[in-house]
Amino acid sequence: MKMNVANQLTILRILMIPFFIFFLLTGQSILALIFFATASFTDFLDGYLARKYHLVTNFGKFMDPLADKLLVTSALIGFVELGELKAWVVIIILSREFIVSIFRAIAAADGIVIAASWWGKAKTISQMIMIIVLLMGNYPFSLLNFPMDQILIYLATVLTVISGYDYIVKNKQVLKE
Template sequence: MNLPLSLTLLRIFFVPLIVVLLLTKGHDLDGWAVGVFLAAALTDLLDGQLARRRGQITTLGILLDPVADKLLTCSAFISLVERGYVPAWIAVIIVGREFAVSGLRAVASAEGYVLSASELGKTKMVLEVAAITAIVAERHLPRMMGWHLGVVLLWLVMLFALVSAGQYFWMFWRKMASRAVGRAKVAAAAGAIPTARAKEPDDSVAEEKNVSAQ
């Protein structure tokens, strides 16, 4: 097991600890929750960079990385719903989007196509980390200019979540459409070969005709 993959697995192992810290109310524990959450999010940045630098990009890593991200952010949002910090309907949209994209990735994998993370998806992940951190931290800080920073970031998360999901489905549809066109061309070419052969004169028949004529 290489280092980037180990960091991805470490992010998954952080998830239960973060849930416990978030659901156990207390100012000190909220601080610990934010710290552990940010440490887990940092592994997402490191594993990708290390994998590219070391040439250790693997199919398992590509598949596990978004799963680890979804477990981290979805568990945090669900915990914040339980504490009353995030409206349930917003969490349903965000979590539902993650399940939809995960299902799409599974279908793409079955078709032999790896659906890698897009720039919009990566931006969405950064916004999720910022939103979760701000929502927890600002409960212990005064409002800034009458606005909750966490609420603003949460709406941005929803926007990028929906747009990036649409992008993933569009990428998948284009790939499948391109593959279907390619298969149709191959089938058409394969069907044209027997037709062309059928139109060619039979040499043996031609020879028999020549003999008869003589």
């Protein structure tokens, strides 16, 4: 099966995760930041290319959100390991991801592919920005004694809950079968 460039970028994002985690957990935050930021950029780029050049596929609709989940949850678990993030935040985020994944699996069994919503995209973007700020050690905000990392943690958590609620409400017919 020949993959289009958008789907290749999604696969590349998945392949970058072990390198990101290795650098994160070995204290090489600059390299971890480079890998995470690059992987995050591929998320934007693959979506842009898929829409612009009509490369949207069922594979992409399924794998793109999965790649995002793998990248973000890997980072969050790594931050808990390093003591940079509270476990309750990760539990909320992971719970939402499991619920949405179960919904997607049930829908897929019925031949339905559910694409990401605006709230889901906002959630992913907020989580990725939060992770980048955490990787930077809250710099340059720390120079101003401003807790941007904490603000972003709460924002990402709230958007995660809202997007999960929105997803369930919009797709509740999946459970009626």
